[in-house]
Amino acid sequence: MSLLDVDRLTVSVGNSKGTFTVLSELTFRLEPGQVLGLVGESGAGKSMIGRTIAQLLPKGFHVSNGTLVFDGHDMLGIDERQRRALLGRDIAFIPQEPLAALNPVLTIGQQIREHLAHVARGEGRTRVADWRATAIEVLQSAHLNDPAGLLNKYPHQLSGGMCQRILIAMAFLSRPKLLIADEPTTALDVSVQARIIDLINEMRRANGTAVIFITHDLRLARQICDEVLVLYAGKQVEFGPGPAVFDAPAHPYTRALQLAIPPTMAEHRGLFTLPDRMPGLMALNDMQGCRFAARCPLAMDACLSTVPADVTVGQGHRSACLRPMDTGTIQPPPPPEHRQRQAGTTPLFTARDLSRHYVTRARLLRKPDTFAAVRSASLDLAEGEFLGIVGESGSGKSTLARLLVGLEGASSGQMTYQGRDISGMDPETAAFRRRNIQMVFQDPQSALNPRRRVGAIVTQAMEVMASTAADRADRAAELLSEIGLSPEMAARYPSQMSGGQKQRVNIARALCNVPRLLIADEIVSGLDVSVQAQLLELLLRLRQERALSIIIISHDLSVVRYLCDRVMVMYRGEVVESGAVDTVFANPQADYTRKLLAAMPGETGQG
Amino acid sequence: MAALPLWLRNTRSVIGLTILVLVCAAALLAPVIAPHDPNEQDLLNTLLPPVWADGGDPAFVFGTDSLGRDILSRLLHGARVAMTVAISASFGAMLLGGFLAHVAGYFGGWADWLIGRIIDVWLSFPPVVLSLILMVGLGSGLWNVILAIILVDWTRFCRVLRAEVLVVRRRDYVAAARLLGFSHLRTIVREILPATLPLLITLMALEMGIAVVVEAILSFAGMSVGNEVPAWGQMIADARQDIYTSPSTLILPAFAVFITVFGFNILGDGLRRSLDTRLTQTERA
Numbered sequence A: 001m002s003l004l005d006v007d008r009l010t011v012s013v014g015n016s017k018g019t020f021t022v023l024s025e026l027t028f029r030l031e032p033g034q035v036l037g038l039v040g041e042s043g044a045g046k047s048m049i050g051r052t053i054a055q056l057l058p059k060g061f062h063v064s065n066g067t068l069v070f071d072g073h074d075m076l077g078i079d080e081r082q083r084r085a086l087l088g089r090d091i092a093f094i095p096q097e098p099l100a101a102l103n104p105v106l107t108i109g110q111q112i113r114e115h116l117a118h119v120a121r122g123e124g125r126t127r128v129a130d131w132r133a134t135a136i137e138v139l140q141s142a143h144l145n146d147p148a149g150l151l152n153k154y155p156h157q158l159s160g161g162m163c164q165r166i167l168i169a170m171a172f173l174s175r176p177k178l179l180i181a182d183e184p185t186t187a188l189d190v191s192v193q194a195r196i197i198d199l200i201n202e203m204r205r206a207n208g209t210a211v212i213f214i215t216h217d218l219r220l221a222r223q224i225c226d227e228v229l230v231l232y233a234g235k236q237v238e239f240g241p242g243p244a245v246f247d248a249p250a251h252p253y254t255r256a257l258q259l260a261i262p263p264t265m266a267e268h269r270g271l272f273t274l275p276d277r278m279p280g281l282m283a284l285n286d287m288q289g290c291r292f293a294a295r296c297p298l299a300m301d302a303c304l305s306t307v308p309a310d311v312t313v314g315q316g317h318r319s320a321c322l323r324p325m326d327t328g329t330i331q332p333p334p335p336p337e338h339r340q341r342q343a344g345t346t347p348l349f350t351a352r353d354l355s356r357h358y359v360t361r362a363r364l365l366r367k368p369d370t371f372a373a374v375r376s377a378s379l380d381l382a383e384g385e386f387l388g389i390v391g392e393s394g395s396g397k398s399t400l401a402r403l404l405v406g407l408e409g410a411s412s413g414q415m416t417y418q419g420r421d422i423s424g425m426d427p428e429t430a431a432f433r434r435r436n437i438q439m440v441f442q443d444p445q446s447a448l449n450p451r452r453r454v455g456a457i458v459t460q461a462m463e464v465m466a467s468t469a470a471d472r473a474d475r476a477a478e479l480l481s482e483i484g485l486s487p488e489m490a491a492r493y494p495s496q497m498s499g500g501q502k503q504r505v506n507i508a509r510a511l512c513n514v515p516r517l518l519i520a521d522e523i524v525s526g527l528d529v530s531v532q533a534q535l536l537e538l539l540l541r542l543r544q545e546r547a548l549s550i551i552i553i554s555h556d557l558s559v560v561r562y563l564c565d566r567v568m569v570m571y572r573g574e575v576v577e578s579g580a581v582d583t584v585f586a587n588p589q590a591d592y593t594r595k596l597l598a599a600m601p602g603e604t605g606q607g
Numbered sequence B: 001m002a003a004l005p006l007w008l009r010n011t012r013s014v015i016g017l018t019i020l021v022l023v024c025a026a027a028l029l030a031p032v033i034a035p036h037d038p039n040e041q042d043l044l045n046t047l048l049p050p051v052w053a054d055g056g057d058p059a060f061v062f063g064t065d066s067l068g069r070d071i072l073s074r075l076l077h078g079a080r081v082a083m084t085v086a087i088s089a090s091f092g093a094m095l096l097g098g099f100l101a102h103v104a105g106y107f108g109g110w111a112d113w114l115i116g117r118i119i120d121v122w123l124s125f126p127p128v129v130l131s132l133i134l135m136v137g138l139g140s141g142l143w144n145v146i147l148a149i150i151l152v153d154w155t156r157f158c159r160v161l162r163a164e165v166l167v168v169r170r171r172d173y174v175a176a177a178r179l180l181g182f183s184h185l186r187t188i189v190r191e192i193l194p195a196t197l198p199l200l201i202t203l204m205a206l207e208m209g210i211a212v213v214v215e216a217i218l219s220f221a222g223m224s225v226g227n228e229v230p231a232w233g234q235m236i237a238d239a240r241q242d243i244y245t246s247p248s249t250l251i252l253p254a255f256a257v258f259i260t261v262f263g264f265n266i267l268g269d270g271l272r273r274s275l276d277t278r279l280t281q282t283e284r285a
Helices: A046-053 A080-086 A108-122 A131-141 A160-172 A190-207 A218-224 A242-247 A252-260 A301-305 A324-329 A397-405 A427-436 A454-458 A460-464 A469-482 A487-491 A499-511 A529-546 A557-563 A581-586 A591-599 B011-033 B071-107 B109-123 B127-138 B142-169 B172-179 B184-220 B232-242 B248-275 B277-284
Strands: A004-015 A018-030 A035-039 A061-070 A091-094 A178-182 A210-214 A227-232 A235-241 A311-314 A317-319 A347-361 A369-382 A386-390 A412-417 A437-440 A517-521 A549-554 A566-571 A574-580
Touching (some): A004 A046, A018 A061, A018 A227, A018 A235, A035 A046, A046 A061, A046 A178, A046 A210, A091 A160, A108 A160, A131 A160, A160 A190, A190 A210, A190 A218, A190 A591, A210 A218, A218 A242, A227 A242, A227 A252, A235 A242, A252 A324, A252 A529, A311 A324, A347 A397, A369 A397, A369 A549, A369 A574, A386 A397, A397 A437, A397 A517, A397 A549, A412 A427, A437 A499, A437 B172, A454 A460, A454 A487, A454 A499, A460 A469, A469 A487, A469 A499, A499 A517, A499 A529, A529 A549, A529 A557, A549 A557, A557 A581, A566 A581, A566 A591, B011 B071, B011 B248, B071 B109, B071 B142, B071 B232, B109 B142, B127 B184, B184 B248, B232 B248
Parallel strands (some): A035 A210, A035 A227, A386 A549, A386 A566
Antiparallel strands (some): A004 A018, A004 A061, A227 A235, A235 A317, A311 A317, A347 A369, A347 A412
């Protein structure tokens, strides 16, 4: 008997505008000890599956059809008390944000003790004998150093990776039959991510636990999953054994997602960019045929009128497509043009020995305690060159970005732009720097003023110059079409746009005064791979049309490898390695670079 | 209903606004609609009960006080003082507190330290005592009452707004504005102020209610406007001797204070619910 048997499960939400289907006719089985990957873009309904199993659906959502049987229990008809007994014992969860999942006012020890008591109650015991010893054992199983000391620590004293290890250890404490892990590594650094995945793998083998692994990262899914379910707009488009799905995808969507990810190690190739975006809930009701048809490279007329049935394409491998066998014909575009030619050699920007210290504690009559966020970083950038800066969080790469654009003054060091010294913070230098160097911020949510219209945001730079409203409207239309948005978008507010569109507006604002150098801080992190591919193509197009130089800061090595000519690796405020992208990736010199490269999940399939 | 702005679709705001429009109308129209001169004494008809009680006189709808003055007329004229103080004092306190809050929150450093310490010292005085002391120093009169309330209550704005400014200042769009060449003043006015404005408006509504109470306390203590100007606090003070024989002379002005403050508070609460982004986000999600 399967551990989890989901049959034609349909989840709907009803609001004032009508009833909408969030998940439609989901059908899959999970055998004990197996790992099932749920992949798809954000908004596809991945997390909704986990919440349906736990019966923790948001207000207004309900299961409108189908069955969900876990280990012989009908999870949809089960009463509250029984369900609570299953959750946290037979079904465990690992959250996305480890710090948010732990109670900040209780020590780790107290929280483990509470959880032990919950598990003990389920087994009919009333007392936990020697919880401290058990807790230490649990922490040891997650390979945490000094477990006894950890028990007295509060979550904020630990790193995100440590908190996630603790949560994993707690989740496995009751030897659950099923573990639901919702993007467990998304908030963590790449180097930590690999260790977390190893830990989950090790613990699930030891306990014989089945895992539902929800992720948007196909590379991770390939690494860990026995079976994969691909979701698109609430519908299961492909289901099958991991190797089959990744090596011979039978749905164009799976293939397109794979090809949207830049290769980490494999040969250079272009990215497949899916046009547009996933239809929203509201649009689904009027849709006649296949939900993916509008973006599908293989779409035929029949796709727009017929809902494709699930067809079996191999051993346990199903696809909801009218042309499953033609998926292999989708080929990636050729590698970007810059791969074939040499970047310019005219120097544009240099930085020498930049350092930034922060005072952590002022002392009377003595030298204050300081922390060096950046330690003597130097870089050279030629005209039209793309430089990538990689490193984990806390490596000083964002501080370096702020120094380069002048948001913060350097403690020491020197910068020049076209031979002119721009290290000073005086108004004249600042104005010169502003005209030539601009920054694109990481989080479009925070970088766009929610109370301004898009048209006003992109032409914000003109506000301090003599300009008429008509000038600004013209420039806004120009900028929007340049970054691939329709000029009508100028009248919208940022909240009315998708994440990818917001990030485009973010880029357009920096381009308003036609700078020659852009500093882009993690501008594609947190976006879906399809949107990421669109943005990367946009940057390459700008490079071609404008001879723009860009310094890209990213934790994703494959993005840097795809876009950049040269790469700089930072670790704890210091530049540990720099050089041409292909050289550094093929033959890393610094230990840290080697570690980073080893931690990257592998490719998603043959390109 | 889509045409109405969000804050007007809130029942609380509508109730509060209705009450306040009525009180304002009473204040503005007092000289026209008041049946008597508020200071006219009719010593033959002192301490008359309201018209619905036994012995009431239709000429004096709410009855008269110990000097035979018409209570309804005095209530209507009293609203003039209450509303003038409420609007001017809260506006002044908002300007002073809001200005210092933006300076402290935006620039940080020693400016923030200095303003923070001034507030600490200021708040260590009990507010009523501080305003009484100020009134002694300033002398009585309508504008001095307003000034005293401003000088006492600006700290309330400053504290709350500074925290909000700190949050907004850390947003990347503020850094982006600086990178695009915005001066500090323009950054504050164009990027930060629009984000703090909802809180500012909400605080102002609440402050108006507080100002009405403080004015009533000051005039009760005889430290507000002169005797010739009718004020609610004064009416309550005058009614103290006759509290057992004719309770309505005390209850009516007290009720006027209550309903006005209630109006301001419920309006402020309604505004907070519809304007505070943190609340609206969680409610809509």
